[in-house]
Amino acid sequence: MTEIEIKLQVPASARAALAHELKARSPENLRRQRLQAVYFDTASRLLAAESMALRLRREGRNWVQTLKAGKGNDSLSREEDNIRLPDRSAAEPALDLNRHLRSPAGRRLQLLLQRAQGESLQRRFATDVRRQSQIQRTRRGFVELSLDEGLIQSEDRQMTLRELEIEAIKGSPLAVLEAAAGYVKRYQVWIDLRTKAQRGHMLAEGRLFASPAKAGAIELLHDANLDEALLAIFSDCRRQVMQNASQIAAEEGHGPEHVHQIRVGLRRLRTAFKLFGERLHAISHWDAQARTLAGELGASRDRDVLAETLWPRLRDIEAPLIEIPSPTGLQTPRELIRDKQCQLWFLEWLEHDLKLELDRHTRPGSPETWSAVSAQTVLLEVLQRWYRKCKKMSAHFSQLSVDERHDLRKRMKRLRYGVEFLRSLLQEKRLEQFLQVMAAAQDALGEYNDLHVAHALYKEYSASNPQAWFAVGWLAAQSDYAAERCIKVLDTFSKTPAPWRKRDLPQPLCAAAQDASDS
Numbered sequence: 001m002t003e004i005e006i007k008l009q010v011p012a013s014a015r016a017a018l019a020h021e022l023k024a025r026s027p028e029n030l031r032r033q034r035l036q037a038v039y040f041d042t043a044s045r046l047l048a049a050e051s052m053a054l055r056l057r058r059e060g061r062n063w064v065q066t067l068k069a070g071k072g073n074d075s076l077s078r079e080e081d082n083i084r085l086p087d088r089s090a091a092e093p094a095l096d097l098n099r100h101l102r103s104p105a106g107r108r109l110q111l112l113l114q115r116a117q118g119e120s121l122q123r124r125f126a127t128d129v130r131r132q133s134q135i136q137r138t139r140r141g142f143v144e145l146s147l148d149e150g151l152i153q154s155e156d157r158q159m160t161l162r163e164l165e166i167e168a169i170k171g172s173p174l175a176v177l178e179a180a181a182g183y184v185k186r187y188q189v190w191i192d193l194r195t196k197a198q199r200g201h202m203l204a205e206g207r208l209f210a211s212p213a214k215a216g217a218i219e220l221l222h223d224a225n226l227d228e229a230l231l232a233i234f235s236d237c238r239r240q241v242m243q244n245a246s247q248i249a250a251e252e253g254h255g256p257e258h259v260h261q262i263r264v265g266l267r268r269l270r271t272a273f274k275l276f277g278e279r280l281h282a283i284s285h286w287d288a289q290a291r292t293l294a295g296e297l298g299a300s301r302d303r304d305v306l307a308e309t310l311w312p313r314l315r316d317i318e319a320p321l322i323e324i325p326s327p328t329g330l331q332t333p334r335e336l337i338r339d340k341q342c343q344l345w346f347l348e349w350l351e352h353d354l355k356l357e358l359d360r361h362t363r364p365g366s367p368e369t370w371s372a373v374s375a376q377t378v379l380l381e382v383l384q385r386w387y388r389k390c391k392k393m394s395a396h397f398s399q400l401s402v403d404e405r406h407d408l409r410k411r412m413k414r415l416r417y418g419v420e421f422l423r424s425l426l427q428e429k430r431l432e433q434f435l436q437v438m439a440a441a442q443d444a445l446g447e448y449n450d451l452h453v454a455h456a457l458y459k460e461y462s463a464s465n466p467q468a469w470f471a472v473g474w475l476a477a478q479s480d481y482a483a484e485r486c487i488k489v490l491d492t493f494s495k496t497p498a499p500w501r502k503r504d505l506p507q508p509l510c511a512a513a514q515d516a517s518d519s
Helices: 012-025 104-114 175-187 196-204 226-249 256-283 285-316 333-338 340-358 375-395 402-421 428-462 468-494
Strands: 002-009 031-041 052-059 062-070 077-084 122-137 141-154 157-171
Touching: 002 175, 012 122, 012 141, 012 157, 012 175, 031 196, 052 104, 062 104, 077 104, 122 157, 122 196, 141 175, 141 196, 157 175, 157 196, 175 340, 226 256, 226 333, 226 340, 226 375, 256 285, 256 375, 256 402, 285 333, 285 340, 285 428, 285 468, 333 340, 375 402, 375 468, 402 428, 428 468
Parallel strands: none
Antiparallel strands: 002 077, 002 157, 031 052, 031 122, 052 062, 062 077, 122 141, 141 157
8 A cells, every 4th residue: 555645743832723623623533542653673774774664553452563665755655564463462462574475565675684684673662652633625635634742762762753644545645735735834834754763763873863865866767758857856856955954944953964955955956947948937936946045044054164164274373263143134944944935835846746756748838748858868968058158167267257256166066966967878987087077176166155255254244343354364365275276177177078978969859958048
């Protein structure tokens, strides 16, 4: 059985009102349960690495053994195999993997453990939850709402749990997202793509939060069409953005790298918009939303760069340290992610990609049938134009203004992300050389940009604090040195051939390819 559900974290301030709404909706149909579960995995977390979860759960007087297998940590759909056990005793029954052999997930688990070289399953953590559930009808179908409150426990550690699960029961799977949007608007809840199992594993390992999600490898076949390429690219961008967003919004907190990686994911999304051009006209407003969110998160990131990289260097030369105050009214990353408009955009993104998964061949309003167009034919032609532009600007870096240098840095990032999107279609040897040269160029341009931003901040503050002038002078000198390094590495880049061959670049098949933005 495949389940489609979404989890929304509920702030303490909204708990009472949300519980009252569930009860008032249909008091006679409100169901209350106590759910006590034990989760299993190997010591090296083999199941978690494969997006699988195995548990024994007591539901009232009954025990249920459940195996879940997802498509990834950002997917709304998971295969779920529930085996209700006949024994109604209070004692916990023995775990038996043979109960799942009839399901694809069960057979996959058996093969996984056979390759595990003797690793055995062990108890990892437990949950104790009070659930209130209710059925709700939407325009698109029926969903089950479950308000869960309780604890995740592992040895002497525990974590509070308070979340609203929305699961599709009948009708379109999109009913889940429709219902979620209503609760986001009314109660300021936020999407959490982490499962109870993932949170439990973090607790068992003594970690406050999950590792930051980074860009993944996108596998495209050489005959992949534009539909398949778009879904693969969007899915990986969504995974990177929403996994980091889930941790940033969480009560447990987050680290600076989560903010950095969500901004990378947003820039990769914007690269996809440039890459596919007018084909994404129906959701073109996402580009502005991604730019705005990345920019607002960047205000926090700029301060992190000062603290992590520049202040240690200023201390080494015994310079007077002047901390730049944060702008008034600056929202924290957590506030930005929990914001209602941000959450509604995430739901829109999930809906778009779910629709693509449900029907890749139906795109109302699309200028052509995407399934008939080769991704390699169209997208490599766009990358070739980006490469030529970056190469031309790199050759004249010393003559570029500060704004033009900043523009080159953004273009280089766009080119790198685009190449990484299509790396499975490119020659590995040429690709690795190209990416190494690009990485060196981006590091140099990044250092130059950080120094320039810091110089502008300190110069602005020097009027009210003369001690800042020392840093202003030092940063100006360092910026000059960084510019010289940029000239050297960009000269190498301008002489490095692209990781595709000219014969891979036929004439565009349609006018839409020529409209893909080069700006």
